[in-house]
Amino acid sequence: MTSQSTANTPAADQIRRAPKVLLHDHLDGGLRPGTVVDLAREAGYSSLPETDPDKLGLWFREAADSGSLERYLETFSHTVGVMQTRDALVRVAAECAEDLAADGVVYAEVRYAPEQHLEGGLTLEEVVEAVNEGFRQGERRAREDGHRIRVGALLTAMRHAARALEIAELANRYRDLGVVGFDIAGAEAGYPPTRHLDAFEYLKRENNHFTIHAGEAFGLPSIWQALQWCGADRLGHGVRIIDDIQVRDDGTVELGRLASYVRDKRIPLELCPSSNLQTGAAASYTEHPIGLLRRLHFRATVNTDNRLMSHTSMSQEFEHLVEAFGYTLDDMQWFSVNAMKSAFIPFDERLAMINDVIKPGYAELKSEWLFRQTASTSGSVGLEG
Ligand SMILES: O=c1[nH]cnc2c1ncn2[C@@H]1O[C@H](CO)[C@@H](O)[C@H]1O
Ligand SMILES: [Zn+2]
Numbered sequence: 001m002t003s004q005s006t007a008n009t010p011a012a013d014q015i016r017r018a019p020k021v022l023l024h025d026h027l028d029g030g031l032r033p034g035t036v037v038d039l040a041r042e043a044g045y046s047s048l049p050e051t052d053p054d055k056l057g058l059w060f061r062e063a064a065d066s067g068s069l070e071r072y073l074e075t076f077s078h079t080v081g082v083m084q085t086r087d088a089l090v091r092v093a094a095e096c097a098e099d100l101a102a103d104g105v106v107y108a109e110v111r112y113a114p115e116q117h118l119e120g121g122l123t124l125e126e127v128v129e130a131v132n133e134g135f136r137q138g139e140r141r142a143r144e145d146g147h148r149i150r151v152g153a154l155l156t157a158m159r160h161a162a163r164a165l166e167i168a169e170l171a172n173r174y175r176d177l178g179v180v181g182f183d184i185a186g187a188e189a190g191y192p193p194t195r196h197l198d199a200f201e202y203l204k205r206e207n208n209h210f211t212i213h214a215g216e217a218f219g220l221p222s223i224w225q226a227l228q229w230c231g232a233d234r235l236g237h238g239v240r241i242i243d244d245i246q247v248r249d250d251g252t253v254e255l256g257r258l259a260s261y262v263r264d265k266r267i268p269l270e271l272c273p274s275s276n277l278q279t280g281a282a283a284s285y286t287e288h289p290i291g292l293l294r295r296l297h298f299r300a301t302v303n304t305d306n307r308l309m310s311h312t313s314m315s316q317e318f319e320h321l322v323e324a325f326g327y328t329l330d331d332m333q334w335f336s337v338n339a340m341k342s343a344f345i346p347f348d349e350r351l352a353m354i355n356d357v358i359k360p361g362y363a364e365l366k367s368e369w370l371f372r373q374t375a376s377t378s379g380s381v382g383l384e385g
Contacts, residue, residue, distance in 0.1 A: 008329050017104050019357055021339035023268070023301055024237075024304070025303065030096050031079050031082075033057035034053040035095060037053050039092075040078075040081075043082055047078065066279075068217075090137065093110075093135050094134040096135070097137075097141075100149055101142030104314065104315060105149055109180055113185065124166070132174075135153065152344065153179045156183040159187065161186075165199045168203050175208060185213045187217070189218050193222070194229050209344040211233060211234040216239065218240070223262070237272060238267070238270065239269070241258070244258045245259050271290050271303060273288050273317055274316070274320065275305035275309075285320045290302070318335075336362075337358060337359075
């Protein structure tokens with residue numbers, strides 16, 4: 001007899017078709033290798049370590065697989081290096097939207113740091129407008145291809161730099177014009193989020209939204225500052241909240257004050273399993289804290305972080321989790337609804353995405369097994385068929 005649980009264990013093809021929501025993806029970490037090669041040629045950028053797309057893809061993956069966030073971040077010099085013109089930004093953003101849509105992502109917030117794209121003479125505003133233009137192009141091309149996706153931009157400020165207030169003001173100016181929030185990223189150790197308090201306080205006064213990379217390469221103090229000093233709406237990674245959770249031998253679990261706060265206040269965790277394996281924040285998929293955090297009903301979400309450096313996609317992340325934790329379509333739906341609830345777009349739009357797109361999408365997939373055996377009328381087909 002086909003049990004409900006086997007019926008619900010998603011096949012790779014179902015994982016891809018399932019409606020997915022992505023909150024943490026870097027524009028400059030998701031280029032197609034072939035596009036990096038093309039753009040480098042066009043721009044006369046001669047520092048690429050490889051010029052064959054397959055070899056270059058492998059290079060990014062291996063170079064990022066260093067066990068340290070700082071070394072991982074060095075690989076971005078080559079993607080940022082070829083994203084310095086309006087045309088390059090439009091192309092990269094359009095392909096990003098297209099690739100996510102083809103992978104079954106229905107809503108994505110994609111982030112990048114405008115201050116890193118000024119070397120070719122663009123202004124901050126021109127950078128934002130080029131990326132927005134690319135996302136709109138990509139959404140249109142995806143629709144022509146039979147996929148529906150909405151992409152919002154998050155503007156990132158680099159935590160080692162001193163432009164956070166300026167970027168926060170930029171995010172506020174382009175609010176309702178394609179930009180849905182703000183973030184800070186870059187090396188975490190030595191650069192606490194409180195360096196950028198002025199930016200966060202400004203955004204709070206403007207009733208705007210922001211997330212902060214925290215609890216990835218550095219532990220609880222970083223998460224605590226991001227929430228209690230800076231007032232972050234979400235945590236980029238936040239995976240180290242696990243350090244404040246004690247699992248005893250008898251299986252009982254005790255949450256410290258900070259972990260309790262994060263769970264009680266439903267603070268969204270933008271978890272990125274593959275990225276964590278590369279930077280050393282987790283040892284394997286089965287040991288990744290997402291398993292425990294999901295069991296304990298934290299507001300956990302699944303994300304890609306950098307699809308190029310981690311050679312991944314949303315479907316790939318879920319495939320790893322299905323294998324590691326036996327997740328079903330119900331689990332996938334739970335993560336997707338969690339992510340949609342935590343998005344920075346207005347409440348009514350989030351609700352409509354959940355009720356009119358995500359839940360019907362999973363209902364459709366979950367009912368497929370009911371119709372699988374009805375094709376034959378010979379009577380010889382068993383229930384396992
Ligand atoms: O996982 C991460 N942790 C911290 N910073 C990151 C991560 N991934 C990318 N970036 C940084 O964010 C910039 C803007 O997108 C990238 O250029 C990279 O330096
Ligand atoms: Zn990130």
